Amino acid sequence: MEKIKVVHYINQFFAxxxxxxxxxxxxxxxxxxxxxxxxxxxxxxxxxxxxATVICGDTYFGGHIxxxxxxxxxxxxxxxxxxxxxxxxxxxxxxxxxxxxVAKAVEKxxxxxxxxxxxxxxxxxxxxxxxLYIIETANSAADMRKAMxxxxxxxxxxxxxxxILSPAEEGYIERGIRVNYFNERRGSERAIDLILKxxxxxxxETEYPMPVFDRVAPxxxxxxxxxxxVAVVTSGGIVPQGNPDRIESSSATKYGTYDITGMESxxxxxxxxxxxxxxxxxxxxxxxxxxxxxxxREMEKEGVIGELANYFIATTGTGTSVGNAKGFGExxxxxxxxxxVGAVILTST
Numbered sequence: 001m002e003k004i005k006v007v008h009y010i011n012q013f014f015a016x017x018x019x020x021x022x023x024x025x026x027x028x029x030x031x032x033x034x035x036x037x038x039x040x041x042x043x044x045x046x047x048x049x050x051x052a053t054v055i056c057g058d059t060y061f062g063g064h065i066x067x068x069x070x071x072x073x074x075x076x077x078x079x080x081x082x083x084x085x086x087x088x089x090x091x092x093x094x095x096x097x098x099x100x101x102v103a104k105a106v107e108k109x110x111x112x113x114x115x116x117x118x119x120x121x122x123x124x125x126x127x128x129x130x131x132l133y134i135i136e137t138a139n140s141a142a143d144m145r146k147a148m149x150x151x152x153x154x155x156x157x158x159x160x161x162x163x164i165l166s167p168a169e170e171g172y173i174e175r176g177i178r179v180n181y182f183n184e185r186r187g188s189e190r191a192i193d194l195i196l197k198x199x200x201x202x203x204x205e206t207e208y209p210m211p212v213f214d215r216v217a218p219x220x221x222x223x224x225x226x227x228x229x230v231a232v233v234t235s236g237g238i239v240p241q242g243n244p245d246r247i248e249s250s251s252a253t254k255y256g257t258y259d260i261t262g263m264e265s266x267x268x269x270x271x272x273x274x275x276x277x278x279x280x281x282x283x284x285x286x287x288x289x290x291x292x293x294x295x296x297r298e299m300e301k302e303g304v305i306g307e308l309a310n311y312f313i314a315t316t317g318t319g320t321s322v323g324n325a326k327g328f329g330e331x332x333x334x335x336x337x338x339x340x341v342g343a344v345i346l347t348s349t
Contacts, residue, residue, distance in 0.1 A: 003049040007081040008037050009102050011095045015055040023059035029075040043152030052079045058094035062250040062276050069105050088117025088147045091139035093251030096124025097319050104131045113158035117147050121323040123251050134173045228342035231309035235317030236290035236349045237275030249276030255315035255328045265294035277318030278349045
């Protein structure tokens with residue numbers, strides 16, 4: 001009996017090629033198992049064979065999504081796989097986006113089952129949960145021993161065309177897809193039971209959970225901007241030439257603080273953008289389009305604003321997880337407050 005052929009996708013880190021310094025490697029394919037493919041093989045068991053492992057650097061994929069996806073599909077095609085597994089990516093944002101994008105493309109191109117795994121706050125979850133089965137993992141690779149068996153279990157059910165049960169039963173992240181089913185009791189009876197449990201202070205679980213949105217109360221308006229120190233914070237990816245902090249082009253895990261003391265404008269010989277979510281041509285010629293230092297200097301001289309901070313703070317917004325973005329803000333806001341900044345201009349793309 002022929003074995004089910006499996007192709008596995010991983011990034012440069014899990015392939016033991018390197019970390020950020022190797023995140024720009026182009027897609028490549030290796031025969032058989034690499035890195036976490038051992039756990040994949042163990043979880044799938046007899047009857048399955050990991051025939052190839054495709055590897056791509058996270059930075060390269062984020063900056064060349066269409067090209068990288070096309071190349072990866074061409075690398076996979078000769079193996080004629082029956083099943084495709086991506087990751088798991090845990091809470092690695094760029095890796096999660098790559099796993100989701102590649103898995104979606106493979107499913108569409110080869111019409112085979114695909115499964116991946118991510119932490120619930122990985123940006124790849126919101127981007128691809130309606131398209132794919134994404135097994136929920138913990139936030140780090142320490143969860144590999146628990147995550148991979150769940151991925152394998154779901155993958156085998158898909159191969160065998162067995163019924164896929166609820167997210168709670170199978171361990172995948174809710175996809176936002178409603179499924180009709182028959183219950184032994186009427187909805188009105190079940191609703192009354194829930195109300196009685198709620199009134200009695202007992203634990204209960206709704207059949208229709210609502211999304212939870214973080215709400216932030218806005219600060220009072222600035223009374224007199226002409227007496228206030230102003231700073232610029234941008235998600236537009238403006239960095240010094242060479243990107244010294246190696247801020248990712250998407251799914252950022254870091255931000256940078258850059259000195260503008262004595263500068264009248266941002267010049268293209270000193271600044272650039274690394275953002276991977278928009279056409280950068282105009283901004284590469286004129287970085288002031290995203291960080292308007294030239295206009296703010298004029299406003300400072302005219303007394304429209306009290307003072308401009310001698311630095312700006314930058315990251316990239318595309319695909320960046322809510323958790324990372326919140327962490328950035330909590331961190332750099334302390335510096336802004338300690339430096340006497342009274343207002344912040346947030347610029348995007």
